[in-house]
Amino acid sequence: MKTFLIYFAVISIALITVYLFVFDINNYESLPFFQKINAENILDRFENVLSSTPADEKAIIDYNILLGELSFIERNFALRIFSIAPSELGFKGPFYSIDKPGKLVKLQSIKLNPGRETGVQYLPEHVYNDYLKLAEQMKKDLGRKLFVDSGYRSPGRQAYLFFYYLVKSNNFSLRENAKWIAMPGYSEHGHPVNTAIDFTSENGINGFSGGQTAADFVKLDEYGWMLENASGFNFYLSYPEGNKYGVAFEPWHWHWEKK
Numbered sequence: 182m183k184t185f186l187i188y189f190a191v192i193s194i195a196l197i198t199v200y201l202f203v204f205d206i207n208n209y210e211s212l213p214f215f216q217k218i219n220a221e222n223i224l225d226r227f228e229n230v231l232s233s234t235p236a237d238e239k240a241i242i243d244y245n246i247l248l249g250e251l252s253f254i255e256r257n258f259a260l261r262i263f264s265i266a267p268s269e270l271g272f273k274g275p276f277y278s279i280d281k282p283g284k285l286v287k288l289q290s291i292k293l294n295p296g297r298e299t300g301v302q303y304l305p306e307h308v309y310n311d312y313l314k315l316a317e318q319m320k321k322d323l324g325r326k327l328f329v330d331s332g333y334r335s336p337g338r339q340a341y342l343f344f345y346y347l348v349k350s351n352n353f354s355l356r357e358n359a360k361w362i363a364m365p366g367y368s369e370h371g372h373p374v375n376t377a378i379d380f381t382s383e384n385g386i387n388g389f390s391g392g393q394t395a396a397d398f399v400k401l402d403e404y405g406w407m408l409e410n411a412s413g414f415n416f417y418l419s420y421p422e423g424n425k426y427g428v429a430f431e432p433w434h435w436h437w438e439k440k
């Protein structure tokens with residue numbers, strides 16, 4: 182009996198140790214040693230897939246293809262991280278979706294006036310069609326229009342970015358990482374239906390790049406036009422001042438929604 186109890190105690194301690202070092206991710210400030218290795222391996226595997234993906238398609242890399250490249254242990258680890266409620270990590274936004282959009286339309290890069298470019302962007306077809314109508318009417322009314330600075334990004338892309346910044350910038354702290362990168366499914370830019378667009382003026386005013394502030398975008402006549410007319414084309418400002426998500430005012434960020 183005594184021998185049995187000793188065996189039992191030894192095995193229990195071993196199991197608890199294995200759990201803490203191999204499976205436990207409850208320390209949001211810094212992952213345990215083995216999980217750091219897991220995270221590095223996951224990033225390597227994601228980068229392998231991306232290195233064979235055409236440059237224009239890296240922003241829309243498929244979530245399931247990316248996750249499918251991982252070993253059993255790595256995939257379970259990644260999925261457990263992505264199943265943590267981001268509110269536990271200090272992120273307040275709602276979960277949207279990791280479903281795939283219908284047909285995506287590819288928008289060629291636009292050269293903006295101060296030498297900046299939008300890069301190739303993607304939008305679901307229904308969002309693109311309404312954007313075209315909106316831009317055409319704005320051009321008629323103002324003689325100018327807004328361009329798509331950032332459109333659809335896949336949950337796969339976010340999964341990659343999440344591990345990239347976790348390993349490279351945020352020293353394996355899930356909490357720190359969540360301040361900078363939304364988890365897959367938590368960005369409106371990855372929403373397959375109510376997709377968000379970040380707009381820019383043709384002079385490169387988008388309210389956030391190169392030292393700009395939201396006030397720079399608010400001053401645009403195009404912004405005033407959007408407040409009056411965008412809903413007629415199914416676009417809505419996602420993060421007005423004092424929004425309930427606790428997200429900073431983003432006058433450039435509008436999502437598509439059929440109300």
Ligand SMILES: [Zn+2]
Nearest residue numbers: 377378379434
């Ligand atoms: Zn945005």
